Amino acid sequence: MSVDYSKGAAYMNGVYVPISEAKIPVGDWGFTHSDVTYDVVHVTDGAFFRLEDHLDRFHKSLAGYRLNPGVTRDQMRHILGRVVALSGLERAFVAMLSTRGVPRIYGSRNPMDCDNTFIAYAVPWVDVIKPDVQERGAHLIVASVPRISPKSLDPTLKNYMWRDFTRGMFEAHDKGFDTAILLDQEGFLTEGSGFNVFIVKDKKVITPDRGALEGVTRKSVLDICPELGLEPIIGPITYADLMDADEVFTATTAGGVMPCARVDDRIYGNDRPGPISAKIKETYWRKHKEGWHMTPVNYADADNPFKVAA
Amino acid sequence: MSVDYSKGAAYMNGVYVPISEAKIPVGDWGFTHSDVTYDVVHVTDGAFFRLEDHLDRFHKSLAGYRLNPGVTRDQMRHILGRVVALSGLERAFVAMLSTRGVPRIYGSRNPMDCDNTFIAYAVPWVDVIKPDVQERGAHLIVASVPRISPKSLDPTLKNYMWRDFTRGMFEAHDKGFDTAILLDQEGFLTEGSGFNVFIVKDKKVITPDRGALEGVTRKSVLDICPELGLEPIIGPITYADLMDADEVFTATTAGGVMPCARVDDRIYGNDRPGPISAKIKETYWRKHKEGWHMTPVNYADADNPFKVAA
Numbered sequence: 001m002s003v004d005y006s007k008g009a010a011y012m013n014g015v016y017v018p019i020s021e022a023k024i025p026v027g028d029w030g031f032t033h034s035d036v037t038y039d040v041v042h043v044t045d046g047a048f049f050r051l052e053d054h055l056d057r058f059h060k061s062l063a064g065y066r067l068n069p070g071v072t073r074d075q076m077r078h079i080l081g082r083v084v085a086l087s088g089l090e091r092a093f094v095a096m097l098s099t100r101g102v103p104r105i106y107g108s109r110n111p112m113d114c115d116n117t118f119i120a121y122a123v124p125w126v127d128v129i130k131p132d133v134q135e136r137g138a139h140l141i142v143a144s145v146p147r148i149s150p151k152s153l154d155p156t157l158k159n160y161m162w163r164d165f166t167r168g169m170f171e172a173h174d175k176g177f178d179t180a181i182l183l184d185q186e187g188f189l190t191e192g193s194g195f196n197v198f199i200v201k202d203k204k205v206i207t208p209d210r211g212a213l214e215g216v217t218r219k220s221v222l223d224i225c226p227e228l229g230l231e232p233i234i235g236p237i238t239y240a241d242l243m244d245a246d247e248v249f250t251a252t253t254a255g256g257v258m259p260c261a262r263v264d265d266r267i268y269g270n271d272r273p274g275p276i277s278a279k280i281k282e283t284y285w286r287k288h289k290e291g292w293h294m295t296p297v298n299y300a301d302a303d304n305p306f307k308v309a310a
Numbered sequence: 311m312s313v314d315y316s317k318g319a320a321y322m323n324g325v326y327v328p329i330s331e332a333k334i335p336v337g338d339w340g341f342t343h344s345d346v347t348y349d350v351v352h353v354t355d356g357a358f359f360r361l362e363d364h365l366d367r368f369h370k371s372l373a374g375y376r377l378n379p380g381v382t383r384d385q386m387r388h389i390l391g392r393v394v395a396l397s398g399l400e401r402a403f404v405a406m407l408s409t410r411g412v413p414r415i416y417g418s419r420n421p422m423d424c425d426n427t428f429i430a431y432a433v434p435w436v437d438v439i440k441p442d443v444q445e446r447g448a449h450l451i452v453a454s455v456p457r458i459s460p461k462s463l464d465p466t467l468k469n470y471m472w473r474d475f476t477r478g479m480f481e482a483h484d485k486g487f488d489t490a491i492l493l494d495q496e497g498f499l500t501e502g503s504g505f506n507v508f509i510v511k512d513k514k515v516i517t518p519d520r521g522a523l524e525g526v527t528r529k530s531v532l533d534i535c536p537e538l539g540l541e542p543i544i545g546p547i548t549y550a551d552l553m554d555a556d557e558v559f560t561a562t563t564a565g566g567v568m569p570c571a572r573v574d575d576r577i578y579g580n581d582r583p584g585p586i587s588a589k590i591k592e593t594y595w596r597k598h599k600e601g602w603h604m605t606p607v608n609y610a611d612a613d614n615p616f617k618v619a620a
Contacts (some may be wrong), residue, residue, distance in 0.1 A: 010336070020335075022335065023335050023336065024331035024334060024335045024341065025330075026320070026329075026331050026333065026334060026405075026407070026429060026431065027329075027332075027433075029476075030341070031334065031340070031341050031470065031476070032470055032472075033473070033476055033503075034471050034472060035342040035472065035473065035476050036341075044608045052372065052500065056537055062490045065473075066346045066480060068513065074437075095336075097336070100472075100476075106434070106436060107437070107438075109438055109481060109489065110479070110483055111476060111479055112483060119336060121336065123581075124416070126416060126417025127417070128417075128419055129419075145461070145462060146459070146461050147462065148458050148459070148462040148463065149339060149456070149458070149459055149462070149495065151455070151456050152456055152457065152459070152473075158342060159473060160341065160342050160344050161344050162343035162344060162345065163345065163375075163463055163469060163471055164462045164463065165343070166343055166375075166468075168340075169420070169421055185459065188401060193343075193419065205458060252559075273366075
């Protein structure tokens with residue numbers, strides 16, 4: 001095969017192309033109105049992690065935004081497997097997207113005049129928080145910008161409307177922090193740019209009950225807690241709770257469980273990842289190795305991208 | 311010349327292409343984080359309207375979002391003129407954009423690791439509210455979704471974070487209205503999806519003082535009012551004020567001054583465009599014909615796209 005998919009493979013409305021050719025028109029409302037949803041699933045050791053959970057959430061987002069790309073769930077699964085198999089990547093992020101599209105009627109402002117797209121691509125794995133930073137424990141800043149209110153934007157439906165996070169990221173980098181987390185307008189902790197946040201207090205592991213995505217890694221952490229003798233809680237977290245915590249960590253598909261060492265001027269423990277965060281991280285990856293929620297990819301035959309019928 | 315620019319001409323980071331080839335990578339943060347700003351200026355009778363005002367605002371947006379595409383204002387003006395001259399369009403919308411770009415370092419989450427892009431394109435004119443709808447007067451719905459708070463997103467810096475508007479548009483179309491306008495969380499009128507709103511009460515012409523873009527057409531309306539014996543006011547507008555108004559109209563580059571006949575179940579005047587709105591609209595277009603703030607394009611030579619040094 002002459003096409004080089006090693007930097008990533010994409011599916012763009014019916015055609016498989018190298019990632020460098022995956023582009024959208026400047027007139028697609030997915031760009032001009034940020035009228036798009038997506039999900040990202042990871043592949044490690046040649047297998048998808050919790051693929052069906054990601055497909056469930058993607059369908060929830062599609063319905064919530066009234067997007068219908070005209071691709072069945074089985075077809076999506078096949079396409080996701082195929083872009084991974086084509087790429088040959090055994091550690092990858094695999095994105096699925098649907099944009100509103102370009103209006104069929106030139107100049108229309110009616111979202112019903114658009115044919116919604118389906119896009120998928122696999123690209124090499126990269127940690128959202130760099131491995132050396134994870135090792136020393138991330139330094140988070142609580143941004144001065146509040147998270148966009150759920151009244152205006154439902155945070156449980158995945159979206160690219162990240163300007164509040166981007167402002168937070170600039171603030172973090174300006175002040176020498178690794179990344180930012182946002183409070184809502186009432187002062188409760190929400191999430192960071194593409195990751196959930198947890199605090200550990202005594203044997204309780206708590207994550208916000210508002211203003212945040214229902215993350216798949218978050219779900220995995222909540223699943224793991226009981227077997228480690230920890231109580232998982234979804235509840236309100238104030239700034240004072242954050243400052244009073246024993247440990248803080250973040251969770252996301254793009255990196256897994258990532259311990260933190262500092263939030264603002266608070267230093268947790270001995271300025272290193274806390275023991276409970278480290279234990280959860282270790283368990284999370286050990287369970288991957290044990291095949292927990294894993295769906296292996298059939299790299300030998302991209303036309304039949306799953307080893308067992310998925 | 312063999313290239314067909316008649317459907318629109320674009321400039322993409324140094325290269326001129328037909329609009330159909332104007333595409334951005336799926337990994338550009340302008341798409342994946344809606345980390346992009348833009349402005350749109352119109353061309354009628356072969357001349358730009360208030361080009362310098364649009365360039366002023368674009369530079370304000372760039373600075374506000376810390377975007378720097380590395381293109382001087384003179385270069386931008388030249389590129390904007392050139393895409394119009396190439397297209398041959400004498401009635402056009404001309405967009406200028408800057409996206410954050412794709413990170414230089416694969417997987418980076420630091421916005422400072424991106425080379426910001428500059429994109430411009432000219433496409434055929436189309437009214438954001440169809441001419442026949444403008445003729446009968448638009449029917450607006452006050453959407454149930456509140457506008458994203460200025461605390462999280464500055465509405466005076468142009469952005470593509472339109473999900474609140476998109477929700478409003480669905481609501482409008484579901485209920486048989488032409489388009490939607492949004493209130494803020496405190497109940498004050500803000501704007502619609504890409505247009506400002508005005509109410510007329512006695513001889514006062516009032517537009518919101520909060521939650522809205524400082525539109526160039528809005529500015530033109532405020533400029534025109536005194537010569538028509540009207541008092542222009544930038545002030546708070548409640549839902550009750552809206553219901554109590556004599557007339558309502560909208561204003562945007564993509565259509566100009568567009569009278570409304572209904573908001574929710576309120577019917578204004580005789581269910582047709584009001585006389586003051588109609589007079590402002592007529593004056594707005596008459597002043598175009600008279601050359602007010604117009605910069606003619608030199609279609610004969612795309613390399614020197616302005617007839618007089620702009």
